[in-house]
Structure formats: structure tokens, C-alpha cells
Amino acid sequence: MANLLINLNTLRAFEATARKNSFTLAAQELCVTQAAVSHQVRQIEEVLGVRLFERAHRRVTLTDAGTRVYGTISNAFRDIDSTLREVRAQGEAKMTLTVQVTPSFGSRWLARRLHWFWAEYPEIDLRIYHALPHEQYDVRRVDLAIKWGHKSWGSLHSEVLFECQLLPVCSPRYLRPEHPLRKPEDLLHYALLHEDSYEDWSAWFRAAEVSQPVPMRGPIINDSNTLIEAALNLQGIALGRLPLIREQLQEGLLVSPFDLAIKCEGAYHLVYDEKVSNSEVFKKFRNFLIEQARAGLVTAE
Incomplete structure (x- = not known):
């Protein structure tokens, strides 16, 4: 049976592929090539003598045998990770907290405030990772995620950090x-930048009681960070999430031609496993985030 002891890197390639249903996404997570992941998975299949995946265009799905193997391996990795975390927590001289954030939140809100946290808690090491809003929060690798949305995250605990308003900037x-902005419909003389779809601008014009139809044109950008960078670089007028752009407005890098703001269909949430909430490091960072969010709301008023 010794020949069935497959090395951990190969098992990790299988586990990542099964979890993401994709060789490409697994390769991106593991920082290797797609060909390397595919080769490692085929090695396991050759050793076991069964197919673990049904391969389709740009997607793979587990076979019955693959599902059985994945269940065992994922549980084993979870146990290994849990044990290593416990040992690290006992042996590290410094306390650490691993945090996952969206790129826009990380660069436009969190990064501007971290120096205050470190000034108060220099003994705490934060490990901050960027992930897009739709990417899954992995309780095995991250202690806390700050996610954008308007839904719950399964068995994980979530609480609203702050809601947002959209303001033209x-x-x-x-x-x-030659095109002064005296009334909302004057915005139609300019390029409008859209996030995800045309709906936000349509909602803003409805709130502004503009009767003429809003033309469905202009670039659509699915990342609010890139959207604001485009506005900063003279590409058009965007609807910015107010908490993330408040400093740029105060610094004069951005201006708002109209004060009318509309509520976002979503909010930033703290998402975490209930077990981590007993950690003193977690409590300190959570309290810091909430205090900073409340301070921003007071400033806005």
C-alpha cells in the first residue's frame, strides 16, 4: 500500500481543483501553471486507477469516486490547518490576524486607517489578502473577511460594518x-462611468427627477476601485461609494457636482466563524473597524 501515499502538493492540487471546479482557478490559487495542476491530478488518477473528474470545456466536475476522495482530503486538510493554527498561536511571540478584503475597500478605506491600529496595538501582525466580492471566504485560511453584498454567508456569522451611498464624482x-453643471440633466453632456451595469445611474437620475431617458451607453467596470481611478484620470463621471471616497473629496482630488446621493443596494459586512470571535486579537481589530466606521458616519453628518 506504500505506493498510495501521494505527496501533499499533489493532494493540494486535487483539493483546489475539486473545490473550484477548475484547473485554471486552482492553478491561480496555488501559483503554478494549469498544466502542472492537471498533471498532478492525472498522477492521482493513475495511482488509484479511477477517474476523479469529468472534464468539460473550462470546467471539471467530480465523479462519485472523486467526491469520496475529496471529502476525506478536505477534512484532513482542515484538521491539519486547525492543528497548525493552534500550535502557531501557542508558539508565536507576536499575535497575528489574517484578514480578507476586497481591493477597493482595502486601498480606499482600510489602508488609510491601519496606522492608527498599529500605533495602538504594535504587537499585532495583520496579514491582509485581497479577494473579489464573489470569491468564497475560506475559514481554513482567513480569520476575518470584509465583504460587499446584501446576503448572509451560510453558517458564518456576519454583521454590517457600514452601508454606502452613491454620489456623482x-x-x-x-x-x-462650455457645459456647466447647473441641473442634473446637464450630466448627460459628459461621459458616465458605470459599475457592473447601467442601473445605478438610472436610479440616480430617477431620484433627481430627470424626465428624459438616460442613454444606455458608456463603459461598464466591474470593480469600484478601477471605476474611481478612471474618474480621477479624467475618463468620466462615476457614482462613487461615499465612505470610500470621502478623503479624496476632502483633498479636492474629486468633486461632486451635485449633493444628491442614493443608497447602495448592498453593504460592507464583517464575516467570520463564530469560534474566532473569542480571540482577543480578533476582538481588538473588530472593535477598531467598528469605531472607524462610526467615526466616518459622524464626519459625514
Whole structure:
């Protein structure tokens, strides 16, 4: 039976592929090539003598045998990770907390406030990882996730950190004297930048009681960070999430031609496993985030 003891890297390639249903996504997570992951999975199949995946275009699905193997391996990795975390927590001189954030939240809100946290808690090491909003929160690798959305996350605990309003913003250098912005419909003389779809701008114009139809055109960008960078670089007028752009408004890098803001269909949530909530490190960082969020709301008022 010794020949069935497959090395951990190969098992990790199988586990990542099964979890993401994709060789490509597994390769991205493991920082290797797609060909390497595919080769490692085939090695396991050759050793076991069975197919673990049904391969289709850009997607793979587990066979019955693959499902059985995945259940055992994923549980084993979870147990290994849990034990290693416990040992590390006992042996590390410094306390650590692993946090997952979206790129826009990390760069436009969190990064501007971290120096206050470290000034108060220099003994705590934060490990911050970026992930897109739709990517899954993995309780095995992350202690806390800050996610955008308007839903629950299964068995994980979630609480609203703050909600957002959408406000029209652009670089002051983008505005043109020949097209002054005196009333909301004057915005139609400019390029409008859209996040995900045309719906946010349509909702804003409805709130502004603009009767003429909003033209369904202009770039659609699925990342709010890139959206604001485009506005800063004179590409058009965007609807920015107010808590994430407040500093740029105060610094004059962005201006808002109109004060009308509409509520976002979503909020930033703290998402975590209930077990981690007993950690003193977690409590300190959670309290810091909530205090900073409340301070922003007071500033806005």
C-alpha cells in the first residue's frame, strides 16, 4: 500500500481543483501553471486507477469516486490547518490576524486607517489578502473577511460594518466651462462611468427627477476601485461609494457636482466563524473597524 501515499502538493492540487471546479482557478490559487495542476491530478488518477473528474470545456466536475476522495482530503486538510493554527498561536511571540478584503475597500478605506491600529496595538501582525466580492471566504485560511453584498454567508456569522451611498464624482479638471453643471440633466453632456451595469445611474437620475431617458451607453467596470481611478484620470463621471471616497473629496482630488446621493443596494459586512470571535486579537481589530466606521458616519453628518 506504500505506493498510495501521494505527496501533499499533489493532494493540494486535487483539493483546489475539486473545490473550484477548475484547473485554471486552482492553478491561480496555488501559483503554478494549469498544466502542472492537471498533471498532478492525472498522477492521482493513475495511482488509484479511477477517474476523479469529468472534464468539460473550462470546467471539471467530480465523479462519485472523486467526491469520496475529496471529502476525506478536505477534512484532513482542515484538521491539519486547525492543528497548525493552534500550535502557531501557542508558539508565536507576536499575535497575528489574517484578514480578507476586497481591493477597493482595502486601498480606499482600510489602508488609510491601519496606522492608527498599529500605533495602538504594535504587537499585532495583520496579514491582509485581497479577494473579489464573489470569491468564497475560506475559514481554513482567513480569520476575518470584509465583504460587499446584501446576503448572509451560510453558517458564518456576519454583521454590517457600514452601508454606502452613491454620489456623482469626477476630477475637477474633467469639468468643461462650455457645459456647466447647473441641473442634473446637464450630466448627460459628459461621459458616465458605470459599475457592473447601467442601473445605478438610472436610479440616480430617477431620484433627481430627470424626465428624459438616460442613454444606455458608456463603459461598464466591474470593480469600484478601477471605476474611481478612471474618474480621477479624467475618463468620466462615476457614482462613487461615499465612505470610500470621502478623503479624496476632502483633498479636492474629486468633486461632486451635485449633493444628491442614493443608497447602495448592498453593504460592507464583517464575516467570520463564530469560534474566532473569542480571540482577543480578533476582538481588538473588530472593535477598531467598528469605531472607524462610526467615526466616518459622524464626519459625514
